[in-house]
Amino acid sequence: xxxxxxxxxxxxxxxxxxxxxxxxxxxxxxxxxxxxxxxxxxxxxxxxxxxxxxxxxxxxxxxxxxxxxxxxxxxxxxxxxxxxxxxxxxxxxxxxxxxxxxxxxxxxxxxxxxxxxxxxxxxxxxxxxxxxxxxxxxxxxxxxxxxxxxxxxxxxxxxxxxxxxxxxxxx
Amino acid sequence: xxxxxxxxxxxxxxxxxxxxxxxxxxxxxxxxxxxxxxxxxxxxxxxxxxxxxxxxxxxxxxxxxxxxxxxxxxxxxxxxxxxxxxxxxxxxxxxxxxxxxxxxxxxxxxxxxxxxxxxxxxxxxx
Numbered sequence: 331x332x333x334x335x336x337x338x339x340x341x342x343x344x345x346x347x348x349x350x351x352x353x354x355x356x357x358x359x360x361x362x363x364x365x366x367x368x369x370x371x372x373x374x375x376x377x378x379x380x381x382x383x384x385x386x387x388x389x390x391x392x393x394x395x396x397x398x399x400x401x402x403x404x405x406x407x408x409x410x411x412x413x414x415x416x417x418x419x420x421x422x423x424x425x426x427x428x429x430x431x432x433x434x435x436x437x438x439x440x441x442x443x444x445x446x447x448x449x450x451x452x453x454x455x456x457x458x459x460x461x462x463x464x465x466x467x468x469x470x471x472x473x474x475x476x477x478x479x480x481x482x483x484x485x486x487x488x489x490x491x492x493x494x495x496x497x498x499x500x501x
Numbered sequence: 502x503x504x505x506x507x508x509x510x511x512x513x514x515x516x517x518x519x520x521x522x523x524x525x526x527x528x529x530x531x532x533x534x535x536x537x538x539x540x541x542x543x544x545x546x547x548x549x550x551x552x553x554x555x556x557x558x559x560x561x562x563x564x565x566x567x568x569x570x571x572x573x574x575x576x577x578x579x580x581x582x583x584x585x586x587x588x589x590x591x592x593x594x595x596x597x598x599x600x601x602x603x604x605x606x607x608x609x610x611x612x613x614x615x616x617x618x619x620x621x622x623x624x625x626x627x
Contacts, residue, residue, distance in 0.1 A: 404586060406607050429505045437506030444513055454604070459543025460611045463604050468521035475513050 331497045339498070340382070340390055347374035347394040348401065355402055369443050369477045371398075375419060376439045376485040381498050384423055391415045406457070410450045417449035418442040435486050440478030447474045527600055533618030535599055537578055539571065540611040551576040551614070566608040578603065578612055 331339070350370040357368065371394060378387040395415050399408040422442040425433060447470040455463050492498050539547045541564055549558075557574040559581070569590070570582040579595040580603050590605035599616035 404607065410606075425505075425509075432503055433505035433509075434503045436502060437509045440506070440509055440513070454606055457606060458540070458604060458609050458611045460540060460602070460604075460613070462600070462602050462613055463611070465524045465600065465602065468517040468524065471513055471517035475510055475517075479510075 331499070335497045336382075336386065340378075340386060340393075343374050343378055343382075343390050344393045344397065347371045347390065348397055350374065351394065351398045352402055367477075369446060369474075369481060372418070372439065372442055372446065372477075372481045373484050373488065375415070376422070376435060376442065376481060377488050377492070379419070379422055379426065379438070380435065380485070380489055381492060381500055387419065387423075391419050409457075410453055413453040414446040414449040418446040421445040434482070435489070436479055436482030439482035439485060440475055443474040443478035443481060444471050447471060524600065532599060532616030534616070535576070536615045536617065537573060538613050538615055540613065542609045549573060551578075562608075562610060564608060564610075569605055569608055569610050571603075571612060578614070580605065580612070583608065 348371075350373065354368055354370045374394070375387065375391055378390045382390070392415075395408065395411045398411065399405075403411070419442070422438050422445075425441050426438050429437070447467065451464060451467050451470065455461050489500055493500050535551045537549045537551055538545060539549075539560070539562065541562060546562065547560065549560075551573070553576055555573070555576065557572070560571045560573070562569045562571065568582075568584045569580060572579055572581045577595050577597045580590040580593070583590050583605055585605060585607040587607075590603050590610070593603055596603055596612070596614060599614050601614050603612040604610070
């Protein structure tokens, strides 16, 4: 991938993630537990992980979080997105690297979704200085498994189409 | 779906079901006295004893971060109003069991039900 191609590809991914993030805020939360979300922007994180290097994926995630905070978020939502986003990216990267042939994109994205929730709950309990709110985690984890499977399947379809671009290398 | 996928999904399911059951079990005990404790930025703001025939009360909390209104009646607590942008705390409904919480993250307000005294399940065990 040439430098310009890579830059463009990253910008397109960030733009797509932003659109998904904003669309998601318009969807009413289907779960009773506060904070449960579909995590649509995670589709782009997973796709970047499979088509770009880890440094570039990190860039995609950080850019998406900063821009989404400027567009629809607040300062507190920035820290939640940041903690969840970085933790889930790290866990997905480690799982993909060491799982190799034993793990598919679905397992990677389930891991990412669940750890996204864990990261956010951790920051939330630090913000309000109350460990009790970890009680929300079991329900959020089950929700995370569901959204993770959905995100994994969606990313698989998206990657199949991205393969048709000559410069992308799906790993 | 590959080997690790199944392992990941099943282990997360098990962890969440076991911990959910544990949280449910620990909140189902009966206590002699229960309290509603309101924390603002990690500091205890108000402690209200909960009884079945208590008066209805509305507690407004105003901090530099924003405003919340808590309503208590018959040992049931809910957040009736908040001026934050997502109002997750208002949507999270009513709590009445020990261990349950209502959290308003943007305003750093936590309402928690705590129990004190011997629980009935302990009495049964003896």
